[in-house]
Amino acid sequence: MNAREIMTRDVETVSPDDDVGEVLGRLARADFNGFPVTEDGIVVGIVTQGDLVDLFQPSGRTLWIPVGFPPFLESLTYAVDISWDKLDFGIDIARNAGRPVSDVMTEDVVTVGPKADIDELLDLLADEGQDINRLPVVDEAGALLGIIARQDLLRAIKLERDGE
Template sequence: MQARDIMTDEVETVAPDDDVGDVLTRLARANFNGFPVVEDGLLVGIVTQGDLVDLFQPSDRTLWIPVGFPPFLESLTYGVDLSWDEFDLGRDMAKNAGRPVSEVMTEDVVTVGPDADLDAVLALLADRDRDINRLPVVDGAGVVLGIIAREDLLAALKAVRDAGDAT
């Protein structure tokens, strides 16, 4: 079984100059968590819920408190968990909504070719360090042919297992 056998070939994409607000709205209505970013038919990035949420909720939740007198040579570091209530989401949305996706997308996209085997796809989607949920399938030129979500991989693994049990 190869990537071409398990990929979804109808891929929803966005363009690098699409507004963050529009993409966030589309993503809220979608049943997946990211879009490949395509320009002139070629994959140039990927934008995920995480990329967009980071615009409204800081990923660095650390508070530094200076110690002593200026110039502060030491600081105490505390981890803080700020709730969504402490953010002005309306202001953040207005500030970020007009930004192009190209400013927040991940440019170094992990992809596979259509001939990648099931083990290669499994290795990428199961890699905890990379934390990839959707794996674009591209040809040698970078044209998006399809996409494999973790759910697609699980369905393929089940089909392989079921086929093995039937023999």
């Protein structure tokens, strides 16, 4: 099996110019926790919930991040320690309103080609030093072809072991 056989082809992406609030709202409704950032189909970064939560300077209690504009009908919940006396949440929201994803995305994205085998994928997704949860699959020019999440790889390994 290789990356082309395992990857999800229909990938939701964001643009470097997208507003962090909008992206956080999309993540609140998604079944995953990160988006490849693309420009003209080329992968230029990756943004995760963790990247966006860092904007609110979390440090132990529970943090609810309102999504969208008032009235906040949705929220993301994170079990983090907040120093409430040092954090004026309203100011953080206002300060980050309109901020582009390019300000918080990871630019040095680990990607794989469509022919990458299971061992290469496993090495990357199991590397504790990198802590990668998803691998964009790109062609030689860096154009996004698909994405492989850890769960996709685990499912593929199980299917291979089961002989399917």
